[in-house]
Amino acid sequence: MYRLFFKSIYSRLFPFVLIVICLAASITMLLSIERVKDGTKESFSQSISGVDTIIGPRGSALELVLYSVFHVGNPTNNITYKTFEDISKIKEVDWIVPIALGDSYKGYRVIATNTDYFKKIKHSGNKEISLSKGSFQLGTNNVVIGSELAKKLNLKINQEIFITHGQNDKIGNSHDDYGFQVSGILKTTGTPIDKALFISLEGYELVHLGWKSGRKLFSIKDFDIASIPKENLKSSTITAAFVGLKSKITTFKFTKKIRDYKEEPISAVIPGIALAELWSIIGIVDKGFDFLSWLIIVISLIAMITLIMTSLESRKREMMIYRANGASPVDLSKMVILEAALIGLVSIFISLSILAVFNYFAADYLNNVFGVSTQFNLITPDEALTLLTIFMIALISSFIPAIIIYRKNLNQSLS
């Protein structure tokens, strides 16, 4: 019977291949969407890794995450440097990295920090920030820039740039009296880091020496920078601080200490929780992906059932000849179901092969260009369940033509 089965398929190779291509394309699309969706969610949740809490002025946790991690929006308040120093002395704290926001360069955020930022802050599942060119050096006149920024603005090592006060390139806003030299260009992370510039806190203070209440009072162009006392370049305030704890178990104890801090109102945000909350807010996109995935499943299954039915319609006579020669309805049903199973299995195999090859070669590209974190998985348990569902529906759908053939009287076709 199996030889007959394969000969029959061989005789209808073209429509058979069309059905397989159609179903394989649908499955590939479905799994791709699922993988991109998961990858997007994964990279979103890993926009910042290795950080146990983010400290900032008391207010919305989401706002704090948005401006400190995603560099979106503006901080409404700052925290004092003394508070920062107090927090760093709390026994649960392993490390603490300050950031000061406010300036920009051609629309890109300038982050004032120290070189600990590059050592402690991780991305995309605990990957370290690394350089593609130059060094992490952050002297008062150094700037380390993200990869996307370097590419789009065609910035090179040692090139001098002038940052802008605030987020707008308005006339008079430019810190054109003090330039920063590009000391390093970061490798792509697929996170907001790619679109940021990093300067030292001292450099940040330096360019603001002549400024008060957002207005430039005097230029530091003719200043002898080396003669400015170090104390004058010490930050008085920062925007936020990233904290790593000695033990994650102490996270809630630590956040309570932050809440109970008397000197000024500050709060500690656990990035994972805040990011999950943020994802649930923008989850309409997630729901859109889900809807699209299910739509593709439904369409591909309808297409498959239709194609199998159409192919069987043209095979009714062949089936009746088998039956007239003694094949039982069970034999015929077996052939139909076997064909649906073969279509399903071949489609799934082709689809997984395409995805494996694509995943293997495009994972880095997706990560670098779109910031979508994808891992090389031949098949995940969720995907296996989806594929099993599709396979079972394919089998069940093949019962329809099998029953039609079973019920068909022989003499209707043969006489």
Add this chain to the structure above:
Amino acid sequence: MICIKDLIYRYDDNKTISFPDIDINVSDKVLIVGPSGCGKSTLLNLIAGAIKIQKGSISFESTKLEKMSSISLDRFRAENIGYIFQTLNLIPFLSVYENIELGVKFSTKRASRVDDITEEIRRLINSLGLDTSVLKRKVSQLSIGQQQRVAAARALLGKPALLLADEPTSALDRKSAMNFLNEIDNTFDKSCQSLLMVSHDESLISYFDKVVRLN
């Protein structure tokens, strides 16, 4: 061997046919003749178990077909009946050999009656006037007359007790029809097989032991 008694069949349009009682013994060659629409093919389909018996009885040795389930009828047909269709019903993508082999493909009992299937197919083909070189060819490459012989070989393979033929000569000229019947007569085993053929061509009567007329 086969006993048809009080058989009545009602079509969907309520047209009813009463068939005469017929007895067919081993080695009998029976011809059913009658005008178009008199129920010749219906009678063959009833005997073959292709359509359900509504009233009356068809006994095959001790087996009563009207009491058999659909699945049992399929098995019964596979084991005991070889069918030559008016429309031949050969499968175009199979070779001549594979088309003939279909006769025993779905019945282990029928296959067990043949020691060497390849040798038996060769014997049948030769006996029906074809060269064994056609065995590898696709049926679509054969003439109608050759295809008719292939269909006959398929029906004869595995020595089914009853050979049913529904107007097998309708597409052949008179000479070819005579040759075909002679070849069938030479090939089928009179010690264990019977032939029941339907035709509207009364000139074939001389080749048969019994003639049943339907009106």
